[in-house]
Amino acid sequence: xxxxxxxxxxxxxxxxxxxxxxxxxxxxxxxxxxxxxxxxxxxxxxxxxxxxxxxxxxxxxxxxxxxxxxxxxxxxxxxxxxxxxxxxxxxxxxxxxxxxxxxxxxxxxxxxxxxxxxxxxxxxxxxxxxxxxxxxxxxxxxxxxxxxxxxxxxxxxxxxxxxxxxxxxxxxxxxxxxxxxxxxxxxxxxxxxxxxxxxxxxxxxxxxxxxxxxxxxxxxxxxxxxxxxxxxxxxxxxxxxxxxxxxxxxxxxxxxxxxxxxxxxxxxxxxxxxxxxxxxxxxxxxxxxxxxxxxxxx
Numbered sequence: 542x543x544x545x546x547x548x549x550x551x552x553x554x555x556x557x558x559x560x561x562x563x564x565x566x567x568x569x570x571x572x573x574x575x576x577x578x579x580x581x582x583x584x585x586x587x588x589x590x591x592x593x594x595x596x597x598x599x600x601x602x603x604x605x606x607x608x609x610x611x612x613x614x615x616x617x618x619x620x621x622x623x624x625x626x627x628x629x630x631x632x633x634x635x636x637x638x639x640x641x642x643x644x645x646x647x648x649x650x651x652x653x654x655x656x657x658x659x660x661x662x663x664x665x666x667x668x669x670x671x672x673x674x675x676x677x678x679x680x681x682x683x684x685x686x687x688x689x690x691x692x693x694x695x696x697x698x699x700x701x702x703x704x705x706x707x708x709x710x711x712x713x714x715x716x717x718x719x720x721x722x723x724x725x726x727x728x729x730x731x732x733x734x735x736x737x738x739x740x741x742x743x744x745x746x747x748x749x750x751x752x753x754x755x756x757x758x759x760x761x762x763x764x765x766x767x768x769x770x771x772x773x774x775x776x777x778x779x780x781x782x783x784x785x786x787x788x789x790x791x792x793x794x795x796x797x798x799x800x801x802x803x804x805x806x807x808x809x810x811x812x813x814x815x816x817x818x819x820x821x822x823x824x825x826x827x828x829x830x831x832x833x834x835x836x837x838x839x
Contacts, residue, residue, distance in 0.1 A: 555604035558791050558816035561798050563607075563677055563754045564707045564728040568635050570791060571816040572607035573600040573809065574758065574802030578622055579615045582647025586618055587804055597626035599806045601634065603813045609731070609756065609800045611639035611681055612662050612669075613650070620669040628671045637677035637729075638666045639711055641684060641692060654684035656695040663699050678705040679731060680721075682712040689717060690724070697725045709754075715744050718753075729754035729798070736771075736789045736828040737762030749796045756798045760786045767831045774824055780815075787815035789828050 558570040578593040580586055587593040610619045640662030641654035683689050699705045711731040721727050732741045734757035748755040771782045790799045801812040
């Protein structure tokens with residue numbers, strides 16, 4: 542183990558990744574995604590409740606000040622665990638949650654971004670998170686059965702009433718983003734993105750040009766050949782494949798805000814150590830040159 546690797550592993554801290562602005566909020570550029578602290582299939586309570594609580598607390602101890610969750614994770618379970626583990630919240634901790642996509646069973650999702658549902662979802666999240674105002678509230682995914690504008694307008698009204706501080710989007714196109722920006726400032730976009738899954742390259746570039754945070758989920762992608770390259774590179778850099786994938790995301794753009802998730806305190810330390818992994822130029826270019834598979838094969 543090199544001296545650089547030893548220092549990175551011994552003292553991981555999310556602050557090593559730098560910061561990004563979400564409107565008037567500034568957070569360290571390596572956050573924590575709280576989906577995996579729920580049960581199997583993102584359904585019900587976690588198998589190990591104590592480990593979930595320890596994971597959340599350890600993430601914050603290691604400099605994470607941005608936690609991403611949703612009312613559908615569990616459902617409700619993730620938000621409840623966050624409040625149990627961290628309330629009263631430390632100063633500067635930003636909690637972002639989402640609404641508009643319901644969990645109706647293990648591994649099952651259903652759309653519901655109607656104004657009536659979103660209003661109820663926002664109130665439910667406020668109660669479960671024990672907040673007077675949600676820092677960042679994201680429309681989880683556009684609902685094909687509901688006007689996109691009506692969904693966003695509901696969030697705008699909640700912001701005007703003081704229930705939401707900043708409005709954000711998830712799983713959207715550039716058209717969605719620009720339509721929403723005509724109604725209210727949008728501080729972040731959360732879409733699937735990795736070195737091996739570049740469908741939203743142009744949207745990330747647009748976010749960078751406009752000072753909008755980009756929160757990539759599924760950082761490893763689903764490209765077997767690419768992941769073999771990642772494993773090889775991880776050995777060369779004395780790191781884990783996920784650490785390398787996260788380091789690539791951090792270098793890809795100054796507005797990226799990766800949110801790796803886990804239910805293990807040990808793994809959260811490994812993930813956060815990626816904040817201090819400086820990806821060599823040659824390694825970055827090699828990963829950057831990976832050709833993603835056609836959308837039909839993902």
